[in-house]
Amino acid sequence: MISKVAEDRNTKTAGIKVSFCNFLKNLYLLLDNFVSLLIISSIFIAMNASLLAYFSFLLYNIKVNFSLLLASFSLTFTVYNLNKLTDIKEDLVNVPERAGFIEKNKCFVTWATIVSYFTALSLSFLQNPFAVFIILFPFGIGIIYSIEISNFRLKDITGIKNIVIALSWSVAGAFLPLTVSFRGLTIISLIFYFFFTKLFINTVLFDIRDIEGDRMSGVRTIPVVFGREKTKNLLLILNSTLIPWLAISYLSGFFHHYLLVLISFIAYGYGYILHFCKEGLKIGKSLDLIVDGEWIPVVLLCVMMQRLNLNSHYFFSLISLLKLVGLKEGSYSLIGPSTILFRFQSISQPCSSSSFFSNSFFVATGRSVAVLTNRCQSGG
DSSP states (O other): OHHHHHHHHHHHHHHHHHHHHHHHHHHHHHHHHHHHHHHHTTHHHHHHHHHHHHHHHHHHTOOOOHHHHHHHHHHHHHHHHHHHHHOHHHHHHHOHHHHHHHHHTHHHHHHHHHHHHHHHHHHHHHHOHHHHHHHHHHHHHHHHHHOOBTTBOGGGSTTHHHHHHHHHHHHHHHHGGGGTSOOOHHHHHHHHHHHHHHHHHHHHHHHHHTHHHHHHHTOOOHHHHHOHHHHHHHHHHHHHTHHHHHHHHHHTTOOGGGHHHHHHHHHHHHHHHHHHTSTTOOOOHHHHHHTGGGHHHHHHHHHHHHHHTOOHHHHHHHHHHHHHTTBOTTOEEEEOSSOEEEEOSOBSSOOOHHHHHHHHHHHHTTOOHHHHHHHHHHHO
16 A cells, blocks of 8 residues: 555656656747747847947947937848848758748748838937938948849958948947937047957858858858868957957046956957857857847846946956055955955055045045045145
C-alpha cells in the first residue's frame, strides 16, 4: 500500500516536471517568434534608432522631445523596409525567413512604409520645419542606395553602402536634437563622429553575416573583398579611435555625466567585434539583438545613473577631495548620493577641519573639481 502511494506520488511529480518543461519550451518558442517578428518587420531596429536619438539628447544635455523620437522611429522603419523590399534576391540566401515574410506581406509592408514616412515628416515639421530636411536626407540616401538604375546600385561599390547607412543614422541622431536647442560645433562634431564610427562598425558586422549571399550575388562588400580577418582588424582599429575621442571629449568638458557609460560602450564594441568575426561562426538573431540592440543597455544604464544620481564627475571630484585632504591612493571609501564615509589609510598633509567639511559639501553638491581645488588652495 505504501509503495503504491509512493509510486503515485512519483508519477505526479514526473507529470508536473514534464508539464513545466513543456510550458518553458512553449514560452521560449513564443518569445522567439515574437523577437523574430520584431526583427523581420524592422520594428526592433526602429526602436533602437529612437533610443539612439534619446541618447543623443542626453549627450547634448537637451530635454528629450518624444515627438522627435517617434519621428526617428518612423524614419528608420521606412528606410529599412524600403531596403528589404528591394533586396529580396540577396535575402533569399542570407536571411530566407525575412525574404519569405516580405514576399508574403509585400502589400502590407509597402503601405506601412508609406504611412510611416509621412508620419515622420509630419512629426518633424510640427516640431521644427528644419527637422524635415533631416528626415528627408536619410530617405533620399536610402532610395539612392536601394534602387537599381541600369544594373547599377550604390551598394555594389565596396564600402559605400556602409558609409551611406552610417551617415543616415548619424545625421538623424546627431542633428534631430538640434532642432530643439542648438549647440556648438565642437560637441556636434564629437557626437557625430561617435555615432558614425559605431554605426559603420555595425553595418560591416552585418556584411560578415551576409558574406556568402553577397559573394554569390556578386556584391563586393568589405568582408567579401578583404576577408574576415582583415575586416576584423579594421573594425578593431575603428573602435580604438573612440579611446582618444573619449579623452578629447572629457578634456574639452563634454560628457562627464556619461563617461562611465561611454567607457562601457567602447568595451562592449570590442566584445562583439571579436565574437562575430570568428571563423565558421553561424550568426542568427543574436547579431540583431546584440549589435542593433546595443542602444537598449546604454539608455537603461543612463536612466539608472540619473535615478541614482551617480555620474563620473561626482566620482572624480571625490578622488580630488581625497587627495586634497592627504588620503593616499589605495585607501578604501564608501560613496553614496548623500553620504561620504572614509576609512583613512594614512594622511600625509591634512587640511584643516573647516576646509575639509567645506570641500566635502562642494563634492556632495556636485561642484566642479576646479572649484574644489581653488577652495582648498585659498582656504588652507
